[in-house]
Amino acid sequence: MSVLVLVVDDEPDVEPLFRQQFRRDLRAQRFVMDFAISAADALTRIADPIEQTLILILSDINMPGMTGLEMLPKVREMRPEVPIIMITAYGDPETKRKALEGGATGLLTKPIDFTLLRSEIDSRLQPGPAS
Template structure:
């Protein structure tokens, strides 16, 4: 069974950055990464049947339209079993509290510690 990590971020260079950081994993088909530029697109994507097992959603908090924090409870309604890690440039305690109250599994600050993120993904892969 192939597994999916969905990344939600409006910045155009994020997809390239993530694909570069996880290129070995993607080439080895350990998991698949998909990308959504808007929260609304991510919600549509996860509401449809997905050919891969969705194991993790990574979402930026500050996006145009619907923010990551506004998207979070909607994700939990559609896919309550899927952990969501929020990504922000502002790792202050208030942001973390708000994210956790809305159902986030964790919070990463920018610049992203990809070694830490890799550990998180590896944990999720062990549970599949």
Template sequence: MTVLVLVVDDEEDVEVLFRQQFRRDLRAQRFAMDFAGSAAQALTRIADTGEQTLILILSDINMPGMNGLDMLPEVRARRPDVPVIMITAYGDAETRRTALDRGAKGLLTKPIDFGQLRQVIESRLGPTA
């Protein structure tokens, strides 16, 4: 069974960046990455992951329509088993507190430290991956 990391961000270049950073892992099929361009798309995607096991959700905070902070309680209610890491250009204390209060397991600031993100993904994959 394939494990899945879902990335939620309205910026189109995010998918290219993530696929480039994790190209070896994706090519080796250690995990799959899927991308949602909005909170609504993400909520639809987490409802049906098919044969894939969702292990992590990475979500931008600032998006048109429903933002990541508003999406977070919905995701936590539907998939309490899947940790959510919020991504933001603003790493201020209030944003961090709000994200954690709404159920985020962590917060990454932009530009993303992909070494740190890799450690988060590795911890979710576990020792057998």
């Protein structure tokens, strides 16, 4: 079974940027990357049963319609086990506080540090301790 990273962002250039940054991982099938262009689209995909194991959601905060911060509690309710990292152009303390209080695991600022993001994804791909 493959693992899935879901990226939620309304900007059309995000998908080719992420696919370029993670091309080796995607080609090696370390994980699958899927893209939602709105919070509503993301919620529909999360609600549907999927073949892949969802390991991480990356979501922009500022999107038309429902914002990433408004989407957070809905995702937490549907998939409480899936970590969510919010992405914002504004890394101010208030935005970070709102994101973390809403249930986000972390906050990345644009331009995205893909080295940091890669290590975050890698840590989720490691098998957990045997129970």
